[in-house]
Amino acid sequence: MPREVRYLAVAEALRARLAAGEWRVGERLPSRARLAEEYGVGRNVLQRTMDVLIVDGLLEGRAGSGTYVRVPRERLRMVRSRCRERSLAAGTERGRAGAWDADSEVRVPAPEHIAERLAVRPGDLCVRTHYEFLADGRPVQLSESWEPMALTAGTPVVLPERGPLAGRGVVERMRSIGVDVGTVVEVPRPARATRPQANLLGIDAGDLVLLIERTIHDTGGRPVETADIVIPDARREVVYEFAVER
Structure with a gap:
């Protein structure tokens, strides 16, 4: 066999x-x-x-x-979609993250792998933001986001979770400073939870997680944000939804 x-x-x-x-x-x-x-x-x-x-x-x-x-438990569905409004039946996406904690640092030098994803030089200054997303009071997703300070320095939206557009997302924040988002690229791959990730997610170190490498580009193809998103695989079934262009 x-x-x-x-x-x-x-x-x-x-x-x-x-x-x-x-x-x-x-x-x-x-x-x-x-x-x-x-x-x-x-x-x-x-x-x-x-x-x-x-x-x-x-x-x-x-x-x-x-x-x-392990005590048997339901694996909830998490829908990732380009559509803001989806006609999902009630309860299809139970346990959806409805709150988050965020912590931003400014003037963080871009490590080599982040610099490559952002098309900047290693060591160029960035804003790094750590996110912990919660559903029903429990952590369900982590994210580490990087934005080049060359884009946002000196603007009201330099910090993603502070200022006039706090919490409104990359698209709206970038649009407010004249940068139009054109594409979002996500690369999902299986990974093992590190000890810090496991502690935050309430799982064991080494448990399977889904790691999504996301990069957002403006209409000219320039990267404006990149993030590593971590989702515990045993708890979440990730589904991608795409609109059909007419």
Whole structure:
């Protein structure tokens, strides 16, 4: 059986054993080495198996302790859309972030990877803003945003969450200083939560997260903001919605 299929087969076998109650909620599973030997697969295959079940919300990994049966919970949907108004049925997007905390720093030198995304030189001064988005009082998303100070220095909108357009978003703030946003590019990829991210999101370090690298460009193609968005994968199902041009 191909390796990419074997991990799914093992996942289904373990899912059936969990459904049958072989291990109770909160109980630790046998070691991964023992399970790999039991199913006749390598540790890499077993690791992919565990990742599937962790993402599905059936298991949780605890650093230095093992893998445990997690209390089953619903994986809520998060819709990312270019449309401001969406005709979604009530309850389709329950748990949507409705509040946020933000902390901005000015005159932060752009590290090399951020400078490349913003098309500036490494060390050019930026405004860096850390966001923690909340839903029902719980953190559901993190974001680290960078804007080049060459664009906003000396204007009322240099700080995203202060001033006359605080909290209104990049598009409105940039428009107020004569910069029209044209495109938004998002690159989603799987990642593992760092210890600081895990502490903020209430998950375990090393848990799967969705990392979205977002860059906003003006109508001339110049980057005006870039951000790394972190979403806990076990809690959120991210869906992209696009309008059809007519």
